[in-house]
Each structure stands twice: as C-alpha cells, then as structure tokens.
Amino acid sequence: MSDLHELTAAQQLHSLHTKEISSRELTEHYLSRIDRLDAQLGAFVTVADAALEEAAAADERLARGERSALLGLPLGIKDLAATAGIRTTFGSVAMADFVPTEDSWTSGLLRQAGAVVLGKTNTPEFGSTCYTENDVTPRPSVTPYALDRYSSGSSGGAATAVAAGLLPVAHASDGAGSIRTPAATCHLVGFKPSRGLVSSAPATSFFVASTEGPIARTVEDAALLLDVMACPAPGDLYGWRPAGSFTAALGVRRPLRVAMWTDTGLDQDVDPQAELAARRTADLLAELGHEVREIPLPARWEEPVRRAIVDWFAYSVGAAVQAMMLSDRTHLLSSYSQQLLSMSDALSANDVVTAQAVLARYASTFLAAIDDYDVVLTPTTNGAPVPIGYYEGEEADRMLRWSCHTPWVNLAGVPAISVPSHVDGLGLPHGAHLVGRNRHDAELLALAAQLESAGLWADLRPPVWEA
Structure with missing residues (x-):
C-alpha cells in the first residue's frame, strides 16, 4: 500500500492486530518516505539500523497473538532521550559518536510496549532553543507547510516527521513549550503532561520543569502514546499514576469554566492570527456549553x-x-x-x-489567578512559524517574544495541550493552547477531543504529504 501514512496510529494498530498489514510493511513504508523526503525536512538525526529487524520480531509476536500496547507501531524518539544501541547526540557534535548502552526510562517503556523505533528525531543542542538547528544535521527542522520556516523546537524534528507523514506519532519533550510550539507550527496535537505523570527520574533537581509527552495528528493518538509513557520510575520524586486509561476517558465530558487571555506580557502587540486562534476556540467552547471568561494576564514578563x-x-x-x-x-x-x-x-x-525562587513566585501568581477555573485558553505562539535564520544574534529576546505563552505552564507543573486552530492566508499553521488543572490530564485530553470532534480544525495536509 502506498498510502499507509494516511492511517492514524490507532488505525494502524488495529490493522496490525487484524493482520491487514504487517509491521514490516509499515516500517518499510516510513523508511522509504524518510529516505526520499527528509533531506528537505531535517526531521531525523539518526535512522535506526535495526528497525526492520524490530518490525520482523513484532510480526512474529503478533502472529502468536500478543497484544502489547504499541506492538509493531513505528515511532521516533527525540534525540535528547537515550536509546540503547542507537546513536544519541543531544543535538551536539560534541556527542556525535555517543551510542548509549541503556535506554532512558521512557524510551524503555516505549520499546517494552512493542514500538518499532525508526530513529532519533532532530533537536537543538541540549534542547536549549525554540527552533531546531544544530551542527549535527545539515538541515534545520522545518514545518512541512513552508520549507523555509522552522518547525520550532526543541521537538522540531518530531513535529516535522509526524506532519510530513514520516512517522505516525512521536515521542517529544517540553521544558518551556517544546512540545506545544512545534505542534502549533505543524498543525498537530502536542500534549505536555502534569509534572510526574511521565517520569523524569533519576532526579537531578527538586525544580522540575521539563517532561516528556506525545506529538500526534489526533487526540486519540496522543492519548494512546501517553497511556504507555505514564508509568513512574521507582524513586521518582513526583511520580504518580492516573486513575485509568487516557484513551478510554476521551469521551468523558462536563461543562467547564475557562479563563482566557491573549496578552503576551511583553511590550509588543498580540499577533492578529494568534488572537484569531484563541478567539475562534473560545467561540466553539461556548457553543459546546462551556463558560468562557476573559481575564487579565496574571503576571507579566518583568x-x-x-x-x-x-x-x-x-x-x-x-x-x-x-x-x-x-x-x-x-x-x-x-x-x-x-x-x-x-x-x-x-x-x-x-x-x-x-532564580528558582523568582520563577516559583511567578508560576504561583498564575495558579492563584486561575484557581476558580478548570481550563485556561491562550494562543500557543505569538505568530506564525518564523523564517530560517530569524533568531540569529537575538536568540533570547526573540524566542521569548514568539513563545511567551507557554513557559509558565512548565514552571507550574500543570498539563497543557496545543491543538490546531487554522491555517492563515499564507498557508501557515496556528495553534490554540489549553491548560488544565494539576493531574487533570484526562479531562484536558477529553476537552481537546471534543474540540476535534466539533471541527475546530480541518484535516489538512502539507504539500509533501502526497510525495
């Protein structure tokens, strides 16, 4: 089949279980697309040599009737997570030859669930920027909707791969917006879990801002991957287990109180398309029976x-x-x-x-201001995907001005999701950003699924999709 990438991850898993397709067919299909298209997209740092062997082993297990959660499904792992036997560079030429002997905790969970690892997706050096460009790969990660514009970062390669049909779903991570802003630039769903749901063990600090999560085309696919990733490691200082399956809870809905703002907290105007992304989402939420109230931005970027x-x-x-x-x-x-x-x-x-104390007070101000609400709605980014080279020489200032809506969520440790909103007149994607209560990840995913079902975003594909 030449159109296997049209299937969602959930559909692919169903077809694997019913033996309509094999893991080897899927893996060969995606490897072929990576080989033909990635030179112009910059999605991958390393393609795994053992992918076809893993697919063959998955097919044998499927033939025996095994039903592991991700058995036979191809996916990519961000190059900030260690993968045993697969080069892990952390986006740095200084680590270009590093091949770990052990998986990170989350990489191990994905492999134990039967996923076929196609390779490592691109990331900036040590994940330190909201654009994905490094000296390891010859091409920055770009949004498939405009090959001269970044797909953000630090999970830019993951988002590029899923949006271009090089992967059905991808592992990612988020320290200040690094799942959500790439999802927004690529018309995808990107979910940042509550602190401790996806393990950050072994602990390196009491101040935990970063976490791992999924990037996907649909909310169901994101929930499917999160179900596997949500397993605390022994000794995790913040680890907790959900009450049940996120996938099973997608249909559980109740009227919610939603706070909204579009103010960036900086001396700049709100981008008109960012404003549109938030307001059209607010209108649909109101139509669906939720109460939406616009409130002042709780704290500015002083x-x-x-x-x-x-x-x-x-x-x-x-x-x-x-x-x-x-x-x-x-x-x-x-x-x-x-x-x-x-x-x-x-x-x-x-x-x-x-610095930690200042950031903790900043995050607490947000939590106090939204205590009476179930969800917060903002734009995901303050504008469209930016051109290659946009940040050069002014990284810190320009990154903050573009990604100003996401960092407080990491500091507060609450869940958040970026969902597609619309594509503007230039064909560039924009996202809406929804933030939930701590450990109410299932409720936030269910709300996103409701917006998806109600048609908040169109099922659009970039030009390279048909290639």
Whole structure:
C-alpha cells in the first residue's frame, strides 16, 4: 500500500492486530518516505539500523497473538532521550559518536510496549532553543507547510516527521513549550503532561520543569502514546499514576469554566492570527456549553523574571554539559551553547536558588489567578512559524517574544495541550493552547477531543504529504 501514512496510529494498530498489514510493511513504508523526503525536512538525526529487524520480531509476536500496547507501531524518539544501541547526540557534535548502552526510562517503556523505533528525531543542542538547528544535521527542522520556516523546537524534528507523514506519532519533550510550539507550527496535537505523570527520574533537581509527552495528528493518538509513557520510575520524586486509561476517558465530558487571555506580557502587540486562534476556540467552547471568561494576564514578563529564566536555562545547559561531556570537547559546542555555558560558569549557588525562587513566585501568581477555573485558553505562539535564520544574534529576546505563552505552564507543573486552530492566508499553521488543572490530564485530553470532534480544525495536509 502506498498510502499507509494516511492511517492514524490507532488505525494502524488495529490493522496490525487484524493482520491487514504487517509491521514490516509499515516500517518499510516510513523508511522509504524518510529516505526520499527528509533531506528537505531535517526531521531525523539518526535512522535506526535495526528497525526492520524490530518490525520482523513484532510480526512474529503478533502472529502468536500478543497484544502489547504499541506492538509493531513505528515511532521516533527525540534525540535528547537515550536509546540503547542507537546513536544519541543531544543535538551536539560534541556527542556525535555517543551510542548509549541503556535506554532512558521512557524510551524503555516505549520499546517494552512493542514500538518499532525508526530513529532519533532532530533537536537543538541540549534542547536549549525554540527552533531546531544544530551542527549535527545539515538541515534545520522545518514545518512541512513552508520549507523555509522552522518547525520550532526543541521537538522540531518530531513535529516535522509526524506532519510530513514520516512517522505516525512521536515521542517529544517540553521544558518551556517544546512540545506545544512545534505542534502549533505543524498543525498537530502536542500534549505536555502534569509534572510526574511521565517520569523524569533519576532526579537531578527538586525544580522540575521539563517532561516528556506525545506529538500526534489526533487526540486519540496522543492519548494512546501517553497511556504507555505514564508509568513512574521507582524513586521518582513526583511520580504518580492516573486513575485509568487516557484513551478510554476521551469521551468523558462536563461543562467547564475557562479563563482566557491573549496578552503576551511583553511590550509588543498580540499577533492578529494568534488572537484569531484563541478567539475562534473560545467561540466553539461556548457553543459546546462551556463558560468562557476573559481575564487579565496574571503576571507579566518583568525584568527579574526574564533574567531568572535565562539564568535557569544557562544553569540547565551547564549541568547537562558537566554531566555528559568531557571538558576538552566543549569547544565543539555551538556559539549559543557556549554563551549559555559561560553564563552558567558565572552563576553562584545563590544566583541559581534566587532564580528558582523568582520563577516559583511567578508560576504561583498564575495558579492563584486561575484557581476558580478548570481550563485556561491562550494562543500557543505569538505568530506564525518564523523564517530560517530569524533568531540569529537575538536568540533570547526573540524566542521569548514568539513563545511567551507557554513557559509558565512548565514552571507550574500543570498539563497543557496545543491543538490546531487554522491555517492563515499564507498557508501557515496556528495553534490554540489549553491548560488544565494539576493531574487533570484526562479531562484536558477529553476537552481537546471534543474540540476535534466539533471541527475546530480541518484535516489538512502539507504539500509533501502526497510525495
């Protein structure tokens, strides 16, 4: 079949179970598309040599009647997560030859569920930017809707691959919006879970902002992947288990109270298309019986908060370099990473603790302001996908201005999802951002599924889809 990528991940799993298709057929189909199309998309860092062997093994298990959750389904794993036997570069030429001997916790869960790992999706060096460009790959990750524009980051490769039909679904991670903004640029669903639902063990800090989650074409596919990823590791400081299956709970609905704002918190105008994404979503929510109320932005990006988040990112990159890399290889880092590393070296312990305190107060202000609401609605990004080279020399300022709506959610540890809204007159995608209560991930996914069923977004495909 030449159109296997038209099937959703859920449909592919059903067809695998009924033996209408084989895992090897699916894997060969996607590998062929990667081989033909990825040079112009920049979605993958590494394609796994053993993918066809894994698919053959999955077919044998299916023939025996086994029914693991993802058995035989191809997927990609972001290149910030270790994968045993598959090169893991963390987006850095300094790690270009690193092949882990063990899986990360979440990579292991996906493999144990029977997924066939096609390869590692592209990411910026140590995931430190909201665009995906590095010195490991010759091409940045671009949105398939406009090949001269970034698909955001740091999960840009994952979003590009799913949107272009190179993968049915993808593993991703999100430290300040890195699942949600790539989903928005690629007309996809991107879900950031509550803190602790997807394990970040082993713990490296009490201050946990990043988590892993799914990028998918449909809410059902995102829930399907999340069902596998939501399993706490032993010793996880924040780990918790959901009450049941996220996929099974997609139809559970009740009227919700929704707070909304579009204010960016910065001295800039709200992009008209970002405004449209939020308002058309608000209108549909009201039609569906939910109460939507526009409220003031709870906290602005004041200078101490901006400084604190830059300090925290610098410290995070510095800690990653110190943990993973020999000091004699730091000269291989990108200029932006070296800048962050230099900033990290200049930070005192008091500076790091102060930054965490400032960010904690900032996040608490949001939680207090929305305490009477079930959901928050904002744009996902303040504008369309940006052209390649847009951030050069002004990374910190321009990244914040474009992705200003997402970081507070990571700091607060609550769940959030970006869903497609519309494609503008230039053919560029825009997303709506929904934020839920802590550990109410199932309710948020069910709300997104309701919007999907009600037609908030059209089932659009980029030009490369038919290639």
